[in-house]
Amino acid sequence: MVVGRLSRLTVGRDAEARVDRAARRHGWKRVARNYTVRGGELDLVYRTADLLVVVEVRYRSRDDYGSAVASVTPRKQRRIVLATRHLLAKHPEYADLAVRFDVVGVDDSDDFNWIENAFHAE
Template identity: 35%
Template sequence: MKPVTSRDKGEQAEQLACHYLQTQGLRLAQRNYHCRLGEIDLIMEDRESLVFIEVRCRRKGRFGNAIDSITPAKQARLIAAAQHYLQRTGRTQNKPCRFDVVGITPEKGVNNITWLRDAFRVES
């Protein structure tokens, strides 16, 4: 039996987050968008908004929860990757965008999901 890797856990967390957000009415546009500037876990549509979503899975502990792990450097990479996506796909017209974070904290066999809408903004 193959051991479960960090990558496997990350994919499971992204799948769980995607399913949860779909039950909340969001529609999946793309998973795991990669470019040289960074990666976006999920890109979804929420009514008229395009939503770039970072998924974090972390056990509670001395290093904080999953959402606390989104550093300013990570935010900058997400913003750069989102700008690349918008330019590449031509989806820049008339569609507001936002950045959400989904934190998953496994506890005693249950995955606690925290969805932080509009978690951070692009500085103009």
């Protein structure tokens, strides 16, 4: 079955909402959702006591083409880092925090594969 663009957006937003609820249950404060700049986007960004956590949410209904987490290519990582640098420049109140990049794979069974420190900025 081919899923239309609108349906993919709806499914992706639903996956992001589920991850957002889980993060907030852990006491994380959301500072951005779908933060978009030319050349990149951040799905979810949180502040913890001493970290700024940038979360990339990847939904996959099937893993025929690889896992959701594996779909965060080096190119995608660079785009996330670019958007993070923009966010930090625009919000200097976060500049002193360490930044962690997490990737969360979400599947149809509502299981999360949450990878902390999935990649690092270079």
